[in-house]
Amino acid sequence: MSTILSKAVIGIILLTGLGLPSFSQLQKKKLIWREEFNYNGLPNPKKWGYETGFIRNSEKQYYTKDRLQNAEVKGGNLIITSLKEDYQDAAYTSASINTLDKQSFEGNIRVEIKAKLPQGKGIWPALWMMGTNTKQVGWPKGVEFDIMEFVGHTENTVHANIHWWDSASTSPNKKSSKGGTVNLTDLHTNYHVYGLERRGDSISVFVDSQIYLNIKAPTTAFSNSFTGPLYLLINTAVGGEWGGPIDDSIFPQKYYIDYVRVYKLD
Template sequence: MKYFFGFVTLFSLTFIACKHEPDPEPTYKLVWSDEFEYTGLPDSTRWTYEVGFIRNREAQYYQPKRLENSKVENGHLIITALKDNFQSHPISSASVISKGKQDFMYGKVEVRAKMPDGKGAWPAIWTLGKNRDVVGWPACGEIDIMEWLGFAPQFVFGSLHKAGADGKDAPLISISPTITDLSTAFHTYTLEWDREQIRIFVDEFNYAIYKASDMTAAEWQQFTKPHYLLLNLAIGGTSGGTIDDTKFPFIFTVDYVRYYKKE
């Protein structure tokens, strides 16, 4: 996630609709999920946490196992960013991840979520290669199923980050059509991933297609290994931009996470 665009490059992106005649629908079987039908901290058999200041010069400190920042209630995972100076860190938030709990490779990942409201918020639903600790980023590969930026609230982004021939990030970034209620209604964000391509959807609209045939073998190889899932709410940083302090608390709400494999 992250690492890629700021105010200038954001609006230089060109939207290309990828709506095609539908292919025959594959048959999927649900193999893992969290419906958040419980109360308290995220289920420790499914999730763990990032901790600290992690990336992109973001303002938040990610706190683990703190109900004020990540809790489950009323059928939802609620990730909250607070300007609370907790443990002497001005802003607290959470990054809830499946690392060491559940891997993802091929199949379909579906997450229904509602965005925060206000400039400076930068929530994301994304994956990183399980081998990140060995090969580093971006060589581990990254799939951004959804990123949302508070200063451009009518769009979401679906992207790949990969190491190019020089080892540096060689991103592929797509922007959704205009959606006016991302902060007031739930929408479904979907990744479909197989041996030949990665497709990213908002609701049923396929706005990003990344094909193995359009990359070098070394680049696509980064997407032929297991990944883990991240659900996080960043604040500010290289893409989040200027923070509107009047909007705290920022709240990112997830209704469910589902992982399907082809039968």
Template sequence: MMKMINNILVWSTLLFLALLSCSSGDSASGSVPDNAQLNVVINAEVVGTTISMPNGNGSGLVKFNISPNNATSYKVVFGDGETIETTTGVFTHAYSSSGTKTYEVQVTAFNGLKYFSSTKSIMVFVATSQIWGDEFDVEGAPNSSKWGYDLGAGGWGNNEPQYYTNRTDNAIVQGGVLKIITKKENYQGSNYTSARLLTKGKFSFKYGKVEFRAKMPVGGGTWPALWMLGSNIDSTPWPACGEIDIMEHLGNQLNKIYGTLHYPGHSGGTADGATTMISNATSEFHIYTLDWRADSIKFYVDNQLFKTFANSASVPFNQNFFLIINCAIGGNFGGAIDSNFTSSTFEIDYVRVYN
């Protein structure tokens, strides 16, 4: 009888262990086993695809449908610097870099216990289109819906002697161009005046092509600039916000054009930049262009490339930036001011921003 009881106990124990083993892979709710697999498939439809336009109609829109679409969550890396996290497998994404480009899309799905990933290459055509601009074709003060002003003195960290105003004496649209006029005059305790216009709070963008057509002012000490700052500058002070100087010119270095990037570890005197020489910077209009992408930033004058920077997630050039046009005089970079200087005009024919 004792042997029979012992056998019953042994079999009962084995049965209990077997049942326990069968249920140990369940989730806390008992609904998702730990060996559950997801075969993630990325279905992508480029909007406007036809026989004649195999990579889409130029809108850059792509419709995604991830199967299975009942995962707990998805993380999607679109290959253009953009990433989303979502709880649905159906979504759209708009690519914005112009031209026909191939993107490597990666989707990671989470089923409640494990992560499963898949990748897919897609080719997308994005037509070039202008998303913002100013042709400076309305006489008078600059368009207040597009431009604001930085005001005041103090040199802005560069020991410059000018006072920036919002007067039409210093910034006015005349004859189809914006004129920023730098003057030698006593004003609010400063010996010079000028203007610094910016689109902060009115327009900003991330990636694209910026094109200025401009003619430089004349005079030793003048320091005109066409440039951009990170829109988060109020919460992330310079240089962490990033600065892109599309064009700088010094009256003391006639016809030498600077293209420069400022960011942590590379700012001020250690900034990452290059220069190129042109002719007639102060007597003729030239085109100054920035081509800004997730993987590169390129600087041009009259369509001639002179600086390429490898953009990446480790630098602050993957967020919205706003535009600035100004003319400083003297200071740490502008240098000595010509003793005969009385006034000079920086002329900008247009500003155009493309996707």
């Protein structure tokens, strides 16, 4: 979510007919954290905090806090609504919630998030994780695992991206990235389960248990960045460096999250 991804590191993968790898049904897992959104009102403050204001990537939305118009739990879903409205010197509002300082996830884990995505040019929903040490060491030393990103100008395509600090990188901030994509024709009409598995320093990103990005931490990566504790973020951005030009006729746009489940893996 933090940066524009170089096209050179993205390979387009179709779920149908290409035999994507999937996870073994025999693997052992234990549910350790869950959010089913089976209540009404604001997101549970014991589990979720907010980003507020203008945050990153020259995005155009103002992220609000404790505002039902932008983040509401209703009908068994978290609903993040992006609006075209004048608010705090912005022309758009949306929400970004996270588990920072509420819940972190360590060791071998599997994260599953069932969601139905918004659509339209300029819309940019995401499900992602970052190292809890990001405030201390900065980005990209605080690693970023993008489980799902969708940008409205690439219809029917979701992206998985990993960004990390790499001593071998030639970029100004020493960032390296690896990404994958998958095409789904019903992103906005049906729910899909997006997720990530971490085993040691190996990361797999999947949709509906079909893996579309695998990576093992390079030896040149920042110490423990791939294996350290993580927190979860859920947001919808509007416009910005990757979101691109905005079609004002699409608003309001709603992003539905049915559940978030985190498992400990043996």
